[in-house]
Amino acid sequence: MPEYPYLIVGGGMTADAAIHGIREVDASGAIGVIGAEADPPYNRPPLSKGLWKGDAETSIWRPQAPAGVTFHLGRRAERLDAKAKRVTDDQGTSYTFGKLLLATGGTPRRLPFQADEIIYFRTLADYRCLRALATASKRFGVLGGGFIGTEVAAALRMQGCDVTMLVPEAGLCARVFPADLAAFVTDYYRQKGVEVRTGEGVSGLERSGARNVLRTTGQQNVTVDAVVAGLGIQPNVELAQQAGLSVDNGIVVDEACRTSHPVVYAAGDVANFHNPALDTRMRVEHEDNANTMGSVAGRNMAGRATPYRHLPFFYSDLFELGYEAVGELDARHETVSDWKEPFREGVVYYLKNGRVRGVLLWNTWGQVDAARALIAEAGPFQASNLKGRIPGKA
Numbered sequence: 147m148p149e150y151p152y153l154i155v156g157g158g159m160t161a162d163a164a165i166h167g168i169r170e171v172d173a174s175g176a177i178g179v180i181g182a183e184a185d186p187p188y189n190r191p192p193l194s195k196g197l198w199k200g201d202a203e204t205s206i207w208r209p210q211a212p213a214g215v216t217f218h219l220g221r222r223a224e225r226l227d228a229k230a231k232r233v234t235d236d237q238g239t240s241y242t243f244g245k246l247l248l249a250t251g252g253t254p255r256r257l258p259f260q261a262d263e264i265i266y267f268r269t270l271a272d273y274r275c276l277r278a279l280a281t282a283s284k285r286f287g288v289l290g291g292g293f294i295g296t297e298v299a300a301a302l303r304m305q306g307c308d309v310t311m312l313v314p315e316a317g318l319c320a321r322v323f324p325a326d327l328a329a330f331v332t333d334y335y336r337q338k339g340v341e342v343r344t345g346e347g348v349s350g351l352e353r354s355g356a357r358n359v360l361r362t363t364g365q366q367n368v369t370v371d372a373v374v375a376g377l378g379i380q381p382n383v384e385l386a387q388q389a390g391l392s393v394d395n396g397i398v399v400d401e402a403c404r405t406s407h408p409v410v411y412a413a414g415d416v417a418n419f420h421n422p423a424l425d426t427r428m429r430v431e432h433e434d435n436a437n438t439m440g441s442v443a444g445r446n447m448a449g450r451a452t453p454y455r456h457l458p459f460f461y462s463d464l465f466e467l468g469y470e471a472v473g474e475l476d477a478r479h480e481t482v483s484d485w486k487e488p489f490r491e492g493v494v495y496y497l498k499n500g501r502v503r504g505v506l507l508w509n510t511w512g513q514v515d516a517a518r519a520l521i522a523e524a525g526p527f528q529a530s531n532l533k534g535r536i537p538g539k540a
């Protein structure tokens with residue numbers, strides 16, 4: 147039975163960051179990683195961005211793990227006995243641990259009907275599958291108009307594919323952008339040649355020869371060669387639940403990234419933590435959080451007591467448009483837009499009860515720390531005293 151002072155379940159970016167965090171404190175303690183994917187840790191964001199713009203597939207790999215790390219890949223951890231400090235995988239192998247990190251991330255949300263043809267886009271294997279289809283096929287259906295749907299639709303369109311997006315909301319990214327910006331982005335996608343059907347979802351899929359017919363909630367079905375979906379993720383909390391750990395929209399952790407069991411930690415997309423600047427609990431599905439929280443969790447597993455108080459930022463590319471953002475981007479908040487050039491460059495502030503809860507830096511770069519500082523300020527803020535607060539850098 148493999149025995150590790152440090153065991154990590156999940157082989158993604160959080161796991162990799164944790165490995166390096168552990169090594170900052172403990173130069174030699176053995177680290178075991180159980181990962182369900184066949185691949186060692188890699189960066190996910192390029193799967194819907196750089197790899198479609200000419201970056202080599204080899205560019206996604208994380209730097210080689212330091213000495214003393216053993217990967218058990220292509221294995222899924224199925225049982226956690228926290229009291230006995232033991233994890234058992236789907237091949238029947240049991241591992242004992244001193245400290246355990248759950249870095250299990252999330253699983254794409256699926257439609258309520260069975261359709262093996264749909265690619266629920268998340269992994270390198272999904273990218274390879276879609277890439278091969280994009281070479282051979284012409285017409286794609288993209289389900290969902292959030293982060294993944296918009297990026298994948300742009301990627302396919304840039305390969306010359308025909309793309310129809312089915313978006314239940316009123317516009318692209320309508321849950322995060324104010325209505326006027328969402329409407330602009332929707333028009334912008336249409337100008338790029340993407341058919342965007344807003345207010346329309348999918349109710350089923352049927353095969354028609356080699357093609358797929360998407361039954362929609364609207365008037366007209368869509369016939370496509372292939373279908374890809376980006377409908378959000380659900381945190382992989384099953385192991386934690388089964389072990390009796392506290393779970394509430396993710397695995398609940400304290401500021402040391404420790405779960406309700408003292409030797410079990412959680413970090414990344416799966417973890418629910420308290421952020422002091424926003425004074426709220428949150429679960430963040432973004433790269434900066436995976437890297438920073440993973441590193442803090444790793445250091446703490448190895449004996450440090452570093453609090454995780456970071457307010458993560460995130461980013462996205464939409465054809466030639468791009469942005470960085472911090473905090474709560476919730477279209478239901480009051481928003482104040484400060485455009486240098488309407489919808490092309492500027493800053494959008496998200497307010498609730500006079501406090502800035504989130505900042506969208508639209509084609510505005512190098513201002514993430516300024517946005518964090520503003521969110522940490524007590525306020526109260528109004529539209530008039532926010533204009534020009536974050537000027538943007540040339």
Ligand SMILES: Cc1cc2nc3c(=O)[nH]c(=O)nc-3n(C[C@H](O)[C@H](O)[C@H](O)COP(=O)(O)OP(=O)(O)OC[C@H]3O[C@@H](n4cnc5c(N)ncnc54)[C@H](O)[C@@H]3O)c2cc1C
Binds near residue numbers: 189432434436459
């Ligand atoms: C296509 C794409 C583009 C993205 N672009 C951006 C971006 O532009 N900006 C941004 O900030 N963020 C982006 N993200 C989000 C970012 O990639 C995630 O926040 C990050 O990958 C989370 O890392 P994680 O390790 O916590 O979880 P995951 O990446 O989900 O990794 C968890 C790993 O654990 C494995 N696992 C789960 N359960 C088990 C188990 N029981 N046993 C063994 N292994 C298990 C999974 O198979 C997976 O390999 C993107 C994500 C995707 C999919």
